[in-house]
Amino acid sequence: xxxxxxxxxxxxxxxxxxxxxxxxxxxxxxxxxxxxxxxxxxxxxxxxxxxxxxxxxxxxxxxxxxxxxxxxxxxxxxxxxxxxxxxxxxxxxxxxxxxxxxxxxxxxxxxx
Amino acid sequence: xxxxxxxxxxxxxxxxxxxxxxxxxxxxxxxxxxxxxxxxxxxxxxxxxxxxxxxxxxxxxxxxxxxxxxxxxxxxxxxxxxxxxxxxxxxxxxxxxxxxxxxxxxxxxxxxx
Numbered sequence: 001x002x003x004x005x006x007x008x009x010x011x012x013x014x015x016x017x018x019x020x021x022x023x024x025x026x027x028x029x030x031x032x033x034x035x036x037x038x039x040x041x042x043x044x045x046x047x048x049x050x051x052x053x054x055x056x057x058x059x060x061x062x063x064x065x066x067x068x069x070x071x072x073x074x075x076x077x078x079x080x081x082x083x084x085x086x087x088x089x090x091x092x093x094x095x096x097x098x099x100x101x102x103x104x105x106x107x108x109x110x111x112x
Numbered sequence: 113x114x115x116x117x118x119x120x121x122x123x124x125x126x127x128x129x130x131x132x133x134x135x136x137x138x139x140x141x142x143x144x145x146x147x148x149x150x151x152x153x154x155x156x157x158x159x160x161x162x163x164x165x166x167x168x169x170x171x172x173x174x175x176x177x178x179x180x181x182x183x184x185x186x187x188x189x190x191x192x193x194x195x196x197x198x199x200x201x202x203x204x205x206x207x208x209x210x211x212x213x214x215x216x217x218x219x220x221x222x223x224x225x
Contacts, residue, residue, distance in 0.1 A: 008152070031211045042116075042202055042216030043155075050211070088155065092212050097143070097162045100214060104154035 004103035006089050011109045018076040020106045022089030025070060029091040030098075032065060034074045037086040037105070046074075046087070076108075084110045114138050118203050118217035125193045125224045133188040133220050135203030141215070143208040144186035145170075146178060148199040149219070155202070161186055162208060193224045 006022040024032070029051050035043040049056045049063045049072075056063045062075040076083055089103040116137045125131055135144065146158040157170030161180040175197060177189045186205075190197060200221050204214040 033211075033213075035214075040219075042204075042218050043214070044216070045213045048211050048213070097160075097168070098206075098208055098210075098212050099157075099160075100212065102155040104152065 004089055004091055004101050006103040006106050008104065009107050009109070011111060012079050013111050014079060014081060016079055018074075018079045018083070018108055018110075020074045020076075020087050020089075020108065022072040022074075022103055023070055024072065024089070024091045024101075026091055026093050026101070027070070028093045030094065031092045032063075032072050033088075033090040033092065033100070034061075034063065034072075035088040035090060035102075037088065039085075043088060079108075079110050081110045081112055084108055116203055116205055116215050116217040118201075118220045120220060121218065122221050123223070125190075125222065127194060127224060129193050130189070130191050131193065131222075132190075133201055133203075133222075135186045135188070135205075135217060137184055137186075137203075137205040137215070139205060139215065140183070141205035141207055142183075143206045144180065145204045145206075145214065146176070146186065146188045147202045147204065148172065149202060150199050158188065158201075190222075193222075195224045198222060198224045 003025045033048040034046040036046045060077045064073045086105040088105045090100045145160040147155045159178040164183040203217040
């Protein structure tokens with residue numbers, strides 16, 4: 001079945017760039033997503049990329065997609081303490097109905 | 113803007129008790145989902161629904177039942193709670209069409225003693 005893998009922890013200093021990586025297995029993915037979960041809250045969509053794109057930039061966020069290697073990354077420029085959260089990678093594909101498969105989440109800690 | 117609302121937000125049960133979690137969405141979404149989140153396990157799909165009157169099993173459906181009698185509501189039931197069902201439960205909804213963004217509730221923390 002589908003699998004989405006990401007490292008569990010990342011620690012960066014305030015002002016540095018953060019890069020969170022993710023690999024996935026389903027080559028029929030339509031969209032790939034990054035969700036953010038702040039403490040005590042539900043997940044919120046941060047950004048997404050269509051599977052036929054290589055890159056998407058949105059202010060401080062850059063998403064890179066290497067479809068050949070099934071590798072997705074999220075770069076956060078000028079990381080702030082407010083970026084401390086858990087970041088989930090997810091892939092979406094049709095399997096009778098549209099389904100998302102989530103990774104286990106990467107906990108980003110920003111050191112002041 | 114309410115979005116997705118879950119009730120209750122916290123609940124403590126004894127082993128063998130039953131309970132129902134209620135999810136309500138006001139976005140007229142077709143798809144609704146129940147996930148559980150456990151440390152180191154990420155999000156796991158319990159059951160989902162692609163429209164009023166429909167339900168389907170997800171990755172970890174055992175011990176849970178669901179119903180979608182009205183489009184805006186999705187109920188998750190535990191008939192006989194077990195300590196292994198201690199978790200944070202999230203409801204989500206989506207249009208079911210691309211890009212398929214999921215809108216999540218704030219979560220319900222359930223402890224089974």
